[in-house]
Amino acid sequence: NAGVMQNPRHLVRRRGQEARLRCSPVKGHSHVYWYRQLPEEGLKFMVYLQKENIIDESGMPKERFSAEFPKEGPSILRIQQVVRGDSAAYFCASSPSRPPTYSGNTIYFGEGSWLTVV
């Protein structure tokens, strides 16, 4: 899947713990996107980041969730004080630039991180 690397692939956390999901974009890509797929639901956009900047976080829950994409290293999606409703698959995607409109260019997803909260 276009070389986007995510880890861990599977993560189990107890309620109240913190979850950190990491995403290494395709080499040379500076745009990263996080999506979440809740059980039996469709994929939903969470946040769009460029290096050191959050561009669009309109899909992020207002509390407990944060994301960063530092100058060096992977993008991190952090979920504090996890609850059972956070159990989902979290997918990261990257692109070299913002996908242009009126074209077939879009984003390509990594393998995902499956979070289970017990």
Add this chain to the structure above:
Amino acid sequence: QKEVEQNSGPLSVPEGAIASLNCTYSDRGSQSFFWYRQYSGKSPELIMSIYSNGDKEDGRFTAQLNKASQYVSLLIRDSQPSDSATYLCAVPEGLDSSYKLIFGSGTRLLVRP
């Protein structure tokens, strides 16, 4: 709120048949449309994109777009058991937010050997 609607299925077809997957969208101004395939426990994989009215063919896959009816479909010819997966239709939220894809809930396809 823009919406993308798909029949959840499952759609069951025999091996070798044509599978027809349908998707409707609410925003008449939508310009680009994407079909992703997702196997159970795996990530979505882009298989087709289309942004002009009519048909677009790629191997056994054909995407059909009718903007007047706000309808996009995916045809899979000579269906194989390996095509059994969930197919997701996606539309960018807007011209300035092409990275923000609105996904349908997906149609589960079962191809019977």
